[in-house]
Amino acid sequence: SQTIHQWPATLVQPVGSPLSLECTVEGTSNPNLYWYRQAAGRGLQLLFYSVGIGQISSEVPQNLSASRPQDRQFILSSKKLLLSDSGFYLCAWTTTGGAGANVLTFGAGSRLTVL
Amino acid sequence: TQLLEQSPQFLSIQEGENLTVYCNSSSVFSSLQWYRQEPGEGPVLLVTVVTGGEVKKLKRLTFQFGDARKDSSLHITAAQPGDTGLYLCAGEGDYKLSFGAGTTVTVRA
Numbered sequence: 001s002q003t004i005h006q007w008p009a010t011l012v013q014p015v016g017s018p019l020s021l022e023c024t025v026e027g028t029s030n031p032n033l034y035w036y037r038q039a040a041g042r043g044l045q046l047l048f049y050s051v052g053i054g055q056i057s058s059e060v061p062q063n064l065s066a067s068r069p070q071d072r073q074f075i076l077s078s079k080k081l082l083l084s085d086s087g088f089y090l091c092a093w094t095t096t097g098g099a100g101a102n103v104l105t106f107g108a109g110s111r112l113t114v115l
Numbered sequence: 116t117q118l119l120e121q122s123p124q125f126l127s128i129q130e131g132e133n134l135t136v137y138c139n140s141s142s143v144f145s146s147l148q149w150y151r152q153e154p155g156e157g158p159v160l161l162v163t164v165v166t167g168g169e170v171k172k173l174k175r176l177t178f179q180f181g182d183a184r185k186d187s188s189l190h191i192t193a194a195q196p197g198d199t200g201l202y203l204c205a206g207e208g209d210y211k212l213s214f215g216a217g218t219t220v221t222v223r224a
Contacts, residue, residue: 034211041219042217043203044158044203044205044214045214046212046214049211059211090157090158092157101145101146101165101207102146102207102212103160103163104148104158104160104205104212105160106157106158108157109156109157
């Protein structure tokens with residue numbers, strides 16, 4: 001079966017510290033992978049997406065970067081965290097749903113608090 | 116810039132009442148999807164609509180895609196406390212989905 005793992009689930013970091021959030025998927029090959037950020041109780045902002053190893057597209061300028069070292073691994077990083085980086089980070093991959101539409105399957109999310 | 120506008124932002128109703136959530140855009144999407152999210156978890160897909168004018172029913176939930184494929188609505192009949200959650204619409208285009216800001220629905224017992 002196809003599953004997505006995301007860790008850590010919760011993270012509290014001081015301003016200026018580095019960040020690494022990891023996401024892996026199982027049961028599929030060459031997935032499209034995504035990192036979204038969500039403010040409390042609100043919609044999702046697309047940060048990065050990847051259609052293959054080493055291929056990263058950034059949606060918004062920010063303090064974060066993403067990498068895809070392996071087909072089923074997607075990493076979100078920062079060298080120096082800002083207070084504004086706090087939020088709920090969601091990794092997702094797309095599968096083809098009804099009538100060819102691409103639908104997202106999300107991980108359980110990583111709650112980041114920057115103090 | 117928010118491509119998809121959802122309304123209302125918050126909705127609180129009594130059990131047994133009906134509710135409608137709207138999702139509007141000036142863009143045309145190849146598909147429009149609705150997700151539901153519980154606190155502390157990732158969103159879960161409810162439905163995908165791809166054809167203009169399409170209507171899909173999922174038990175007490177009815178989803179409609181506008182004729183021009185720019186807008187959608189979600190209608191819940193006889194809402195139950197288990198329907199409480201954040202409802203998100205998302206439009207598909209160019210490998211990615213763009214989300215609305217969400218509607219927080221609270222159904223009181």
